[in-house]
Amino acid sequence: MDLANYKKVWKNQPEEKNKISALEIYKMTQSKSNSLVKWIFIIGLLEFVFWFAINYLGTKNGALEPYEKLNLINFIDNFNYFHYVLVVLFLILFYRNFSLISTGDDTKTLMKNILLVRKTVKWYVYYNLIYAVVFSIILNILIFNTPDGINILSGIDNESFNKEHMMSVFIIAQIVVIAIMILILWLFYYLLYGILLKKLNKNYKELTKLNEIS
Amino acid sequence: MQNQLEKNFLNDFEKNQNIVHKICRIYTTNQDEHNDLFQEITIQVWKNYSKFRGEAKFSTWMYRVALNTAISLFRKSKRKIKTQDFSDVSFKIKSVDYDDTKDKQLKALYLGIRGLNDIEKALMFLYLEDKPYKEIAKTLGITEVNARVKMNRTKQKLKKILNP
Numbered sequence: 449m450d451l452a453n454y455k456k457v458w459k460n461q462p463e464e465k466n467k468i469s470a471l472e473i474y475k476m477t478q479s480k481s482n483s484l485v486k487w488i489f490i491i492g493l494l495e496f497v498f499w500f501a502i503n504y505l506g507t508k509n510g511a512l513e514p515y516e517k518l519n520l521i522n523f524i525d526n527f528n529y530f531h532y533v534l535v536v537l538f539l540i541l542f543y544r545n546f547s548l549i550s551t552g553d554d555t556k557t558l559m560k561n562i563l564l565v566r567k568t569v570k571w572y573v574y575y576n577l578i579y580a581v582v583f584s585i586i587l588n589i590l591i592f593n594t595p596d597g598i599n600i601l602s603g604i605d606n607e608s609f610n611k612e613h614m615m616s617v618f619i620i621a622q623i624v625v626i627a628i629m630i631l632i633l634w635l636f637y638y639l640l641y642g643i644l645l646k647k648l649n650k651n652y653k654e655l656t657k658l659n660e661i662s
Numbered sequence: 663m664q665n666q667l668e669k670n671f672l673n674d675f676e677k678n679q680n681i682v683h684k685i686c687r688i689y690t691t692n693q694d695e696h697n698d699l700f701q702e703i704t705i706q707v708w709k710n711y712s713k714f715r716g717e718a719k720f721s722t723w724m725y726r727v728a729l730n731t732a733i734s735l736f737r738k739s740k741r742k743i744k745t746q747d748f749s750d751v752s753f754k755i756k757s758v759d760y761d762d763t764k765d766k767q768l769k770a771l772y773l774g775i776r777g778l779n780d781i782e783k784a785l786m787f788l789y790l791e792d793k794p795y796k797e798i799a800k801t802l803g804i805t806e807v808n809a810r811v812k813m814n815r816t817k818q819k820l821k822k823i824l825n826p
Contacts, residue, residue: 451817457767458790464683470672476701477708483735551706551727552713556803558730651733654781
């Protein structure tokens with residue numbers, strides 16, 4: 449049987465027997481959505497809070513005391529103000545891109561806008577990682593250029609202490625910690641967004657593949 | 663209290679719910695999923711209803727929102743209640759004056775469409791619903807030429823599934 453005949457069968461199919469009443473439809477509109485967009489929004493907001501908290505807590509609870517001794521507080525404060533401005537800009541961008549999502553758009557535009565929101569959060573995370581690395585590098589340079597910087601930071605006040613050896617340990621320790629953190633984060637994001645966006649990415653690829661045909 | 667917008671929505675949606683049921687049958691494989699998708703589509707159509715300006719027919723606009731929900735927004739819930747798989751669609755749609763042969767053909771057609779990917783399902787659904795290529799292209803956000811090329815491929819794929 450060819451498709452034209454199947455089309456006739458399709459057209460003549462009876463209406464759904466279990467019709468949903470207007471009251472049931474109304475009740476459904478009052479229930480909570482479980483859509484991908486909702487989860488992308490919630491996870492995106494949580495990421496903003498998480499990264500902001502990490503940075504904020506890092507500058508509280510006496511963590512900055514040694515830096516006070518090194519007179520680096522002004523530098524850290526300025527760096528943080530700059531950071532907060534960028535966080536606000538990212539939040540505005542996140543909200544703006546999120547409000548672009550409309551189910552009434554065509555399928556391709558809708559998918560593109562959902563992926564754009566995801567990308568905004570991705571850039572935000574990248575920015576935070578780059579910020580942490582750049583901040584550490586500048587801080588290291590400032591500490592090493594301060595006489596007895598390491599001794600003040602580590603709290604060891606011993607002149608006979610091998611300064612070069614201490615510097616190497618300090619740098620290597622930082623690199624290892626950052627590398628482990630990035631690995632854990634990458635794995636976390638890979639799994640989280642991998643599961644969440646698997647279907648969307650596949651369908652988006654399928655649609656954009658169409659454009660390459662003609 | 664319902665306002666006029668809600669009343670219009672309920673009226674429009676109730677009248678056109680058969681479109682949603684058909685989409686649910688294509689994109690899901692059991693009754694629980696069917697109900698979940700139906701509910702999500704209802705929520706999405708309602709959420710966007712105020713933006714529907716009546717430029718197009720309500721049903722045309724609803725095709726778009728419903729398909730978008732099925733393709734891009736719907737997440738299958740994790741509940742694992744074992745329900746009857748409706749690979750046998752006939753139990754839902756059989757009626758007294760319905761010819762059994764046609765029933766079997768319809769069942770085969772639904773099963774065949776379920777063997778397609780999400781985009782192909784949308785293309786085939788719009789074809790079966792007799793939508794012109796211009797509208798199909800507009801709904802999916804692709805060019806008319808692309809819609810035609812992909813439709814031909816989808817038809818070939820479905821033919822192979824239906825007549826192995």
